[in-house]
Amino acid sequence: MAVYNLPDRGDRPDGELAAAIDEHFGSFDGFAGQLSAATKGVQGSGWGVLAWEPLSQRLIVEQVYDHHGNVGQGSTPILVFDAWEHAYYLQYRNVRPDYVDRLWNLVNWSDVISRFDAARAATPKI
Numbered sequence: 001m002a003v004y005n006l007p008d009r010g011d012r013p014d015g016e017l018a019a020a021i022d023e024h025f026g027s028f029d030g031f032a033g034q035l036s037a038a039t040k041g042v043q044g045s046g047w048g049v050l051a052w053e054p055l056s057q058r059l060i061v062e063q064v065y066d067h068h069g070n071v072g073q074g075s076t077p078i079l080v081f082d083a084w085e086h087a088y089y090l091q092y093r094n095v096r097p098d099y100v101d102r103l104w105n106l107v108n109w110s111d112v113i114s115r116f117d118a119a120r121a122a123t124p125k126i
Contacts (some may be wrong), residue, residue: 017116024059031061034103035081038063039100045084048100050112051075052119059116076119079112088102 012018012028025031031050038061041049046065053060053075060075081103083096091099 011109013113016064017109017113020059020116025061031059034061035079036100036104039081039083039103040097042083046112047083048081049077050079051077054118054119054122065096076115076122078115079107 013021020030021028021031025034035048035050042048042063042065044066046063049062049064051060051062052058055074061079062075062077083099083100
């Protein structure tokens with residue numbers, strides 16, 4: 001089994017992203033549960049996505065499967081969990097839930113915050 005020296009980040013976001021997560025999902029744990037469930041439940045291959053939805057001015061969780069365009073109209077992905085077999089099969093075999101649980105320790109929240117800020121700045125004012 002390959003061993004990767006990836007930094008353990010695993011903390012939680014702060015600032016405006018943390019406030020938006022609390023507002024749109026009730027809590028960080030509520031958000032983490034939704035994104036984990038979306039990623040673990042992908043039929044076949046795909047992604048679990050935290051995205052900024054500009055019309056409603058809110059964060060949403062989306063599930064994208066295969067190569068379908070089943071994402072919100074105009075939404076901007078800011079955190080994506082890869083659920084394609086190539087991402088985890090060598091280390092986790094067919095135990096996708098263990099892989100998804102491990103992903104939370106690798107999230108670079110400063111990068112996600114930057115993407116969140118950029119997505120909100122690009123939102124048209126209607």
